[in-house]
Amino acid sequence: MSEIIVETNQLSKHFQTLVAVDKVDLSIKKGTIYALLGPNGAGKTTLIRMLLGLLKPTYGKAVVNGVEVSISPKDIRGKIGILPQFSAAYYDLTPMKNIKFILNLNNIKYEDVSQKISHYFRRLEITPNMLNKPFSKLSGGEQRAICFIMAVITNKEFIIADEPTSGLDIARAKYIRTIIKDLVEKEGKTVLLSSHIVSDLEELAEYCGILVKGKLIFQGKKEEIIEKYAPETREFEDAIINAFGPLSDKVSDPFGGI
Amino acid sequence: MNKEKISINQFKTILKKDLSLLFRKRVAIFVFGGPFILMFILLGIPSLFSSQQAVVLLVYSDDIGYTGVNIGESVVGNISAYFEDDETIAIEVADNFTEVQQTSSLGIYIPSNFSELSYTGIPVIYSIDATQSPFTSATFGIINSIATKVVSIYLANRTVPNVYSVALPPAALPEELVLGPKAASIAMPLSYMIFLLIALNSSSYSIIGFAREKRMRTMEILLAYTHTHSLLVISKVITGLIASLGSTLSYVLGILVGTSLSGTSSGDLFDIFGLNLNKLGAGDIIVSFIFVVLALLIATLITMVIDCNLNREAAERVSPLVSIGLAMFFYFIVVMNPLGVSPVLMINPFYWCYRLGLLLIAGKFNTEVIVFSLLIIGLIAILIQFSTRGIQKERSLYLE
Structure with missing residues (x-):
């Protein structure tokens, strides 16, 4: 039986009257890619932030890599690689300075990973010219690629990637998917993936969790979702849409139901 | 690698990053060039058009x-x-x-x-x-x-005094008897420096604050990777102090260049603040600068607490007002009685720095010194703690 790297028990987060995450029992096996799916505002980011120890749960328990983050969030700091939803970097610094900053913050010497970085640069078509420009001068796709390198180069056992291929062209997106697969298959790392891009999910997701209105309504293998939510079409995309439910259930009507 | 060593390495990295952000072109021109240009324009340019004679x-x-x-x-x-x-x-x-x-x-x-x-x-x-x-x-x-x-x-x-025999020494202040002539001669320059530096730099703190990290969405990364979150605050405070001191130096140089163009410069950097090296000695001037920096540190930390605990818009509006307000409250009461003990000012941290500085320059080591030292150390620790808690709050992860 595979080792569990993330386990939550009744994990909940309330913001005043809003229940952002509601009694979630999540379980992620080590060495797998787990896709956390859900419509906008379902509570994915809040759940991820609780796993990172950045948000304190209202109640419930979360254990990540053997650390009970709900009790001692300090102990998880620096143990999870993160790729936030939006490109998070210092816009006035060059991409190389941003990468070196993340490496230094994680006590990794540039020389030790320089070959790996060069390899990523080549595959993601990051040219030396781009590396000398301020981060703000790069295109959205180039920025995303740099942020992805910043997340994976830290060599963490557990990586949380929020929309890793958002804004990327087809070639870069494909290569990022390859890197993620390699991290899991060749290096034994675990990836928690949050994405709305079906091609990413179809190719990468081994296990899925579906979060709707803060509740984890389903957790299991990709095939099980298809079996449950799209038995007729057997399409993964249909299964996700059906699992999310009708749009009116997820988004409050600004016109008050007119 | 043990946690302490990791924390030290992380601190170096964060400080280096904060300094890089401070010394980027646009900010450096504003923080370090601005005061110089301002004082040069105010003092130097008019002198090019009008001859300043005695x-x-x-x-x-x-x-x-x-x-x-x-x-x-x-x-x-x-x-x-x-x-x-x-x-x-x-x-x-x-x-x-x-x-x-x-x-x-x-x-x-x-x-x-x-x-x-x-x-x-x-x-x-x-x-x-x-x-x-x-x-x-x-x-x-x-x-x-x-x-x-x-x-x-x-x-x-019944004799007419000779020329040079009439000297007009400044009237001795009664407080001189308590704190001595050194403290008396440094009191006004010290209070002026504290007021001026805080007023000059109140707007530059926001440049280095956490609001920018929130805008760049790097807050999440910093909080997730940094083991000791108070180091994030300390690094920002050090950067803020460097910005403040650099900005002040630029201001002083601006005055020096401006006044030398107008022909009124004494050529003495200390003279701008009314510090007389002959009277005071380098040691006293260094002590007074230490307390000016201490007051600046407290001002930076107060701004940091506001910056970390309020949303960006409110923080940018409130923090300069708090710093300048406290500095004005301090200066305008002190200026009326520079060496006296003011009960009203006992709640003002800049007065603690000022008073402690005066007492040490006067060579007094009494209960007052211990009380003010403890107050200052305690306040700095509390402000760091409040700032650290502020950045750990949920709102720091959101843009507003």
Whole structure:
């Protein structure tokens, strides 16, 4: 039986009257890619932030890599690689300075990973010219690629990637998917993936969790979702849409139901 | 690698990053170039268009000395001696009263019966004040004092004092007896420096604050990877202090260059703040600077607490007001009685720094020193704690 790297028990987060995450029992096996799916505002980011120890749960328990983050969030700091939803970097610094900053913050010497970085640069078509420009001068796709390198180069056992291929062209997106697969298959790392891009999910997701209105309504293998939510079409995309439910259930009507 | 070593390495990395952000082109021009350009424009540029010459004081004594003594002559001599080293005022002795009457500058006329009048103990000087400026009024105050002094010496000794024999030492403040002359001479410059530096730098703190991290969405990364979150605050505070000191140096250099263009510069960096190296000695000046930096540190931390605990818009509006408000509250009360103990100011942390600085310069090591030291250390620890808690709050992860 595979080792569990993330386990939550009744994990909940309330913001005043809003229940952002509601009694979630999540379980992620080590060495797998787990896709956390859900419509906008379902509570994915809040759940991820609780796993990172950045948000304190209202109640419930979360254990990540053997650390009970709900009790001692300090102990998880620096143990999870993160790729936030939006490109998070210092816009006035060059991409190389941003990468070196993340490496230094994680006590990794540039020389030790320089070959790996060069390899990523080549595959993601990051040219030396781009590396000398301020981060703000790069295109959205180039920025995303740099942020992805910043997340994976830290060599963490557990990586949380929020929309890793958002804004990327087809070639870069494909290569990022390859890197993620390699991290899991060749290096034994675990990836928690949050994405709305079906091609990413179809190719990468081994296990899925579906979060709707803060509740984890389903957790299991990709095939099980298809079996449950799209038995007729057997399409993964249909299964996700059906699992999310009708749009009116997820988004409050600004016109008050007119 | 143990946690402490990791924390030190992380701190170095974060500080290096914060400094890189401070020294990026646009910010560096604003923080370090701005005050210089401002002071250069305010002081230097006008001097290129108008020649700044010393104020001329035209003096004429018509005093005959009915009783065989001429006090008027002695007054004129002593006025000339008093202003001998002052480059801002030139004393010229006129040949006749008409010349004094017709001068467009300043004129002092000592009438023919001055000696006679002075026997009543009330010296009378007929003066023509052409400018009515406060500077001129102060000058006339000095001249009146010189005249009074000359007359009183004559009345006491029945001899007219020689030129140079009349000196006007500044009136001794009663508090000098308590804290001594060193503290007395540093009190005003110290309070002025604290006020000026805080007022000058209140707007530059926001440049280095966490609002920018939130905008760049790097807050999440910093919080997730940094083991000790207070290091994030300390790094920002150090960067803020460097920005403040650099900005102040730029301001002082701007004044130096500006005044040297206008020909009024003494060429002394300390002179701008009224610090006299001959009187005080380098050690006292260093101590006073330490306390100015300490006040700046507290001002930066107060801004940081506001920045970390309020949303960006509110923080940017409130933090300069709090710093400048506290600095004004401190300065305008201190300026009324620089060496006195003010119960109202006991709640003002800048006063703690000021008072502790004065006590140490005066060589006093009493209970007051211990209390103020503890207050300052405690406040710094509390402010770091509040800032750290602020960045750990949920709102720091959201843009607003």
